[in-house]
Amino acid sequence: MYGYSGKILHIDLNERKHWVEEKPEKWYKLYIGGVSMASRLCWENIEVGCDPYGPGNPICFANGIFSGTPVPVGGKYGLASKSPLTGFIGDSLSGSWFSVALKRARWDGVVIHGQSPNWIYIVIDDERVEFLPADKLLGLGTYETEEKIREIFGDDQLRSATIGPAGENMVRFANVTNDGRQAGRTGHGAVWASKKLKAVSVRGTYGVTVADPETLLKMSFDITEVAQGPYTEKYRLYGTSTNVLNANKHGFLPTRNFQEGTFEFAELVSGEYLDEHHKVKVIACAQCPIACEQMSIVKYGPYAGSMSGVEYESLQAVSSNCGISDMAAAIRMVEIADSCGMDTMSMGVSVSFAMECYEKGVLAKEDFKCKKYPEGFEANFGNGEAGVTLAEMIRDVEGIGALLAEGTRIASETLDKERNAETYKWSMNIKGLECPGYDARSLKTFAMGLAVGVRGGCHNRSAAYDPDIQGETNRFTVDETRGEVAARAEEYAAVYDTLPLCKFIRRCFTGKADRAGAWPSIAKLINATTGWNYDYDDVELIGVRAHTIKKAFNIREGWQPKDDDIPYRWKHEPMTKGVGAGHVVTDEELEYMKQLYYQAKGWTEDGMLPKQLLIDLGMEDVAEEVGV
Amino acid sequence: MVASTSKYKYIVCDPELCIGCQLCEYICSYTKTGEFNSYRSRIRTVRVDEVLITAVACRTCENAPCVIACPRDALSQDQETGIIRIDPTKCDGCAWCIEACEFGAITINHQTKLAEFCNQCEDIEEGPQCVLICPKDALEYTTPDQRAQRTRRKLIESSLGFPQKAKDPR
Numbered sequence: 001m002y003g004y005s006g007k008i009l010h011i012d013l014n015e016r017k018h019w020v021e022e023k024p025e026k027w028y029k030l031y032i033g034g035v036s037m038a039s040r041l042c043w044e045n046i047e048v049g050c051d052p053y054g055p056g057n058p059i060c061f062a063n064g065i066f067s068g069t070p071v072p073v074g075g076k077y078g079l080a081s082k083s084p085l086t087g088f089i090g091d092s093l094s095g096s097w098f099s100v101a102l103k104r105a106r107w108d109g110v111v112i113h114g115q116s117p118n119w120i121y122i123v124i125d126d127e128r129v130e131f132l133p134a135d136k137l138l139g140l141g142t143y144e145t146e147e148k149i150r151e152i153f154g155d156d157q158l159r160s161a162t163i164g165p166a167g168e169n170m171v172r173f174a175n176v177t178n179d180g181r182q183a184g185r186t187g188h189g190a191v192w193a194s195k196k197l198k199a200v201s202v203r204g205t206y207g208v209t210v211a212d213p214e215t216l217l218k219m220s221f222d223i224t225e226v227a228q229g230p231y232t233e234k235y236r237l238y239g240t241s242t243n244v245l246n247a248n249k250h251g252f253l254p255t256r257n258f259q260e261g262t263f264e265f266a267e268l269v270s271g272e273y274l275d276e277h278h279k280v281k282v283i284a285c286a287q288c289p290i291a292c293e294q295m296s297i298v299k300y301g302p303y304a305g306s307m308s309g310v311e312y313e314s315l316q317a318v319s320s321n322c323g324i325s326d327m328a329a330a331i332r333m334v335e336i337a338d339s340c341g342m343d344t345m346s347m348g349v350s351v352s353f354a355m356e357c358y359e360k361g362v363l364a365k366e367d368f369k370c371k372k373y374p375e376g377f378e379a380n381f382g383n384g385e386a387g388v389t390l391a392e393m394i395r396d397v398e399g400i401g402a403l404l405a406e407g408t409r410i411a412s413e414t415l416d417k418e419r420n421a422e423t424y425k426w427s428m429n430i431k432g433l434e435c436p437g438y439d440a441r442s443l444k445t446f447a448m449g450l451a452v453g454v455r456g457g458c459h460n461r462s463a464a465y466d467p468d469i470q471g472e473t474n475r476f477t478v479d480e481t482r483g484e485v486a487a488r489a490e491e492y493a494a495v496y497d498t499l500p501l502c503k504f505i506r507r508c509f510t511g512k513a514d515r516a517g518a519w520p521s522i523a524k525l526i527n528a529t530t531g532w533n534y535d536y537d538d539v540e541l542i543g544v545r546a547h548t549i550k551k552a553f554n555i556r557e558g559w560q561p562k563d564d565d566i567p568y569r570w571k572h573e574p575m576t577k578g579v580g581a582g583h584v585v586t587d588e589e590l591e592y593m594k595q596l597y598y599q600a601k602g603w604t605e606d607g608m609l610p611k612q613l614l615i616d617l618g619m620e621d622v623a624e625e626v627g628v
Numbered sequence: 629m630v631a632s633t634s635k636y637k638y639i640v641c642d643p644e645l646c647i648g649c650q651l652c653e654y655i656c657s658y659t660k661t662g663e664f665n666s667y668r669s670r671i672r673t674v675r676v677d678e679v680l681i682t683a684v685a686c687r688t689c690e691n692a693p694c695v696i697a698c699p700r701d702a703l704s705q706d707q708e709t710g711i712i713r714i715d716p717t718k719c720d721g722c723a724w725c726i727e728a729c730e731f732g733a734i735t736i737n738h739q740t741k742l743a744e745f746c747n748q749c750e751d752i753e754e755g756p757q758c759v760l761i762c763p764k765d766a767l768e769y770t771t772p773d774q775r776a777q778r779t780r781r782k783l784i785e786s787s788l789g790f791p792q793k794a795k796d797p798r
Contacts (some may be wrong), residue, residue, distance in 0.1 A: 068662055070654040070761070097650075104665060143678070156674070157666060180678055205738060209664025217658070224651070224763050281679040284647035287654065289763030291647035295679050307678070 002211040003065050003530040004028050005106040008041065011129060012053065013195055014114035018129040029532070030618050034500035035091040036546035037062035037109060038078035038117045042089065043553050043622070045111050051185075053170075053194035059112040061102065061200075064500045066287075068103035068208035070220040072227055073502035073527055075099050075286035075339060079161075083186035084194075085346070085407050086432040086456045088554040088563075090186030093460075093500055094161070095285035096179035098337050101159040112197065121149070121160075121199040126206065134198035139165055141339040142177035147170060149201050163189040164341025165523070169195070171405040173346035173434070177338070180293075180309065181285055186433060186455055187407075201624040211531030217527060223508050224289040228539035231507035235292035240312035241271030244438075247316065248544050250469060251578030252439040254321040256381045258428050258569055261439040262578035265325030270405025274310055274320060283309070290504055296331055303332040304389070310334055313459075316437035317348025329384025336391040340391070342453050349434035350404045351390045351413065353427060355381050362421045363400065370399045408434055425568045430457035441570045442580030443468040443475050448593035449486040452607075454550040458501075462486070463493035467474035468547065476580075478589045483596025494543035495522070545617055552609060552619075555626045561606050564594055586587045602627060636688040636710025637771050639671065639746060639756055645766035647675055648681040652767060653756035656692040659749060659757045667738060671745040671758050671767075683767065685758070686712060686733045697728035703743075711743040719743055742762075 006028075008021040017207075031037040038060045059081050066074025077099035083090025102110070105468035106125050112122070119134040137145050160178060167174035167189030174189025175182045178491040192198075210216050234242055247253035248266035255263040267273060274296050284291035293309040308314075308331055318324065318333040333351075337344040357363040358379040365527025368376040370393050379386045393401025403411050428435045433456025440447035449464030450457055459465060464486040468475040473485055491513065496503045499522070506513040509521035519539040526534045551559075566585060574582045598607050611627030614620070653669035661668045671685035688710030695703040695712065703717035703725060705711070721741035726734045737744050748769070749756045759767045768775075 032688065070658070100650075100666075104667075205665070205667050207657065207661060207665035209663050213658065213662070217655075221761065224761065228763055281644075283648060283681065284649040285731060286650055288647075288649050289651065291649065291764070309678070405688055 001025055001028075001530070004108050007107060008109040008111060009107045009124065009129070011110065011112045012114050013112060013116040013120070013197065016131050019366065028108070030545055031549070032498050032542050032546075033062050033065045033108070034076065034078035034133060034546075035062075035080065035093060036078070036494070036498035036542065036549060038080035038549045039089055039091050039546070039553060041111050042080040042082070043375040043556075045113065046082060046555055048603075049558070050082065052082045052087065052191060053112070055083045055115040055195075057191060057194075059188070059191060059195070059197070061110040061542065063099055063102050063108055065526065065529060066499060066501065067099040069210055069216060069529060070287060071216065071501075071529070072223050073285070073288045073290065073505045074499065074503065075288065076500040077102065078497070078500060079176060079183040079188055081188060081191045082557065083433070083455065084245065085187045085409070086192050088431060088456070088557055088559065089454055089550045090188060090191070091455055091550060092175070092183035092185055092188060093497055094169050094176070094178055094183040094276065095181045095288070095502065097157075097286045098159040098161050098178035098202060100286050101157065101204045103208055105202055106204070106206055110200070112195070112200075115194065115403055116196040119196045119198055121197070121201065123149075123153070123201045123203075125203045137198050138168060141165065141618065142341045143180065143339065144201055146178070148626040150200060152554070154204070155203060158201055158203045160199045160201040162341070163192045163197075164339060166337075166340040166342040167193045168198070169395065169397045169405070171342050171394060171397065172407045172410070173343040173350070173405075174341055175343050177341050179286070180283075180338075182338070182341075182343075185345065185458060187343070197337065208531045211529040216525065216528040218519070219267075219528065225507060226508040227289045231511065232290045232504060235290055235504050237291045238271040238275050239282070239294040239310070240469070241274055241294065241310055241315045243312040243612050244270040244316060246318070247437065248320075251575070251580035252443055254316055254435070254437055254439050255498060256323045257321060257349070257356040257426055258435065258439055258496075259356075259573075260575050260577050261442065261580045263320035263323075266320060267326075267420050268325045269315060269319035269330060271312070271315075274315075276401060278327065278331065280307065284292075285502070288502065290502075298328040298331050301328050302385075303328045306332040306335045308335040308338050313437050314344035317345045318351070318387060318391075321437070322352045323381030323493065324384045324387050325382065326384035329388050332388050333391045336395060341393045341486060342395065345436060346407060346434040347391060347394060348393065349428050349464070350408055350411065351387055352381075353408045353423070354390060354404055355383075355386070356426045357377050357421075357423055358429070360426075362415055362419055362423055367400050370401070407432060423496050428569065430566060431455075431563055433457045435567065438465050439575070439580065441575060441585060442583045444478050444589065445473050445482045445485050445587055447566050447570060447585045448482060448590060448597060449490065450592060450595055451566045452486070454547065454554055460489050461493060461497070464489040476583055478593055480596060481603055482593045483598070483600035486593075486597050487600040491540070491543035491547055493521075494546040495539060498542050498546040499526075501625075541617070545619065548614070548617060548619065549622065552614070552622045552626050555608065559607075561594075564607065568592060634688045634710060634772060636692055637748065637769055638688045638710070639685040639748065639759060640687075640768050640770060640775070642766045643680070644681040645764045646673070646681045646683055647764055647766070648675050649763065651761050651763065652683055655757045655761045659752070668744075670744055671736070672732070672735070680733040683758075684731050684733050687731050688712070689730075693728040693730070694725035694734060697724045697754070698725060709748070709750065711747050711750060714743055714745065716740075716742055
């Protein structure tokens with residue numbers, strides 16, 4: 001078998017032992033890799049109904065099919081556990097060398113079971129597995145941890161996925177970092193901390209071979225060359241943060257905790273501003289010829305020396321969404337999140353939630369007491385130092401930070417109970433996962449796409465913002481096409497998340513990003529790697545299965561149709577400014593679109609999976625457990 | 629920084645342009661071994677922190693210190709090209725050449741235990757494969773003289789701001 005080793009590594013933290021599971025080629029053909037295979041491993045290995053922080057919740061890595069080959073942007077892996085934020089599937093992707101090392105160590109996936117009594121880290125050295133005490137690593141930031149482990153082993157090519165101090169402190173949206181990239185969302189860092197697992201390090205020394213290297217190289221060369229042209233220009237020159245001004249123009253830039261969709265200081269927190277005043281260098285993930293990460297530094301002022309790679313989602317969450325127009329504070333907040341291992345998006349929305357609580361009188365100055373400000377501070381929107389301090393307090397679970405570190409859903413429920421408040425009206429999460437940087441009141445297809453999203457408020461998995469923004473659908477209204485549009489958008493995204501290939505390459509195959517433009521080339525790449533005979537329809541099914549296994553996971557964990565919902569604000573409080581002014585998504589509209597969506601997916605009226613549909617996808621064992 | 633004394637061609641990386649993607653390592657290891665494996669690449673990327681990134685391959689030094697250091701006379705330098713050649717019957721992987729190299733451009737093959745050097749893909753007509761694949765043109769196959777010439781041209785273009793002639797005078 002080319003492209004795979006056929007082996008999954010299982011590690012038990014209680015018994016400190018490991019074993020190998022061999023998987024047949026048929027299994028790989030169904031689940032491929034990335035989020036799909038990781039979710040499938042989670043489906044197979046979880047104790048159903050377990051506490052996300054308990055020993056029954058496994059950590060599941062699944063490598064990418066193209067990792068370790070020169071296929072551009074193919075160096076990625078998927079990570080899945082039950083999410084402590086949502087209670088449903090937590091599936092994330094991260095790029096770079098960790099996945100390549102794992103491939104060269106000849107593991108298609110790694111499943112970590114149980115809980116360790118003491119802090120440890122695991123070293124996977126080709127086929128050897130070692131459990132080592134992590135005492136010397138505790139308290140270190142994500143990058144420092146990686147460097148420290150490299151220093152201990154004396155090998156620059158040893159790659160680690162780690163958690164930072166925020167993870168150690170069980171911040172519910174803590175994440176896992178490797179090589180400066182993050183498996184960012186759904187709180188993997190907290191799951192790792194519950195197992196007292198500080199890092200997983202991998203050294204792989206075997207070469208990677210593919211079925212048809214000549215074809216693979218030729219295609220890789222061609223795509224690499226195209227990727228230097230106009231199709232990726234936006235990512236190469238400014239990175240994703242160039243979206244700030246676009247989002248502002250189109251009136252969906254989250255502003256002051258999603259109260260408005262336009263920000264009067266958008267210019268000051270734009271990718272263009274970042275480029276002019278802060279950019280140091282662009283860097284890339286493993287085997288990526290695009291290089292979108294814009295490393296940016298603060299040159300003077302109280303945050304001088306702060307440096308981070310600033311992406312659109314991070315940037316909007318900590319700047320416009322908190323009303324903050326000070327780019328230096330934004331860079332510092334992203335740096336705190338990245339170096340301490342937490343999700344910038346959930347952190348930004350938690351900070352903005354606290355700011356709105358302050359402005360609405362639910363929280364007062366003395367609620368913000370901390371070591372840095374013993375008297376508390378004014379946590380108003382726009383206060384950059386308040387944003388930075390709140391990020392630090394969340395990291396250290398200090399004072400009000402301890403509540404905010406639970407995410408907006410728990411924080412809001414707690415405040416409403418303890419203070420008889422109505423903070424649920426501005427608690428911006430979906431299934432417990434904080435909303436991404438698109439105000440969906442005036443992106444109605446996307447609003448429904450988010451509502452039905454299997455991992456909660458995530459733009460990457462839904463992807464239905466694209467038709468709304470591109471004008472393929474009327475973003476301000478609903479009609480009978482929306483179910484189909486949202487269903488196909490998320491399946492399209494799932495193909496990329498499963499291979500995984502970074503979506504930024506999507507136009508570089510033929511110039512067109514749609515299925516007809518990309519699937520034939522992707523099928524060729526798969527065939528050259530594995531020696532299979534995949535075609536357009538097989539590629540399409542990759543996405544359908546990826547999404548279906550996650551949905552099945554959620555149903556088994558107790559999903560109900562009422563979980564497919566959007567925040568109160570998007571249903572009841574229209575914006576007053578910008579092109580999106582006056583719009584909300586009513587309960588009726590949402591319900592109507594959800595029904596259309598369930599139909600388009602071929603599911604039942606209450607969103608359950610029909611047995612036959614699962615059997616047709618080759619998922620008989622899943623059909624038996626959750627099919628109706 | 630240590631400067632190469634080479635009069636020969638070598639592969640050089642511009643750290644300003646290098647993004648650290650390691651595609652050079654993939655293509656190098658494939659060209660030499662038929663497998664993709666950074667551990668077998670003769671050009672190596674190095675990342676000191678998030679932004680300090682470059683790639684290093686043999687600099688074909690004149691009077692190459694590695695050749696001088698080898699206690700078994702296993703190494704020799706091609707007088708035409710400067711490429712370091714290794715006699716596998718003599719090399720025993722003692723790694724003195726690695727210690728002598730100012731650039732960290734030599735590695736020991738884990739399997740054969742022999743030292744490995746960049747040979748500039750001399751047997752391939754198109755030349756060094758890493759230079760071909762580098763997506764950012766950070767790698768260049770050049771000599772110190774050519775680098776100096778280019779730097780001088782750049783200097784005059786950037787600092788002396790005379791009015792520019794139209795590109796095509798016809």
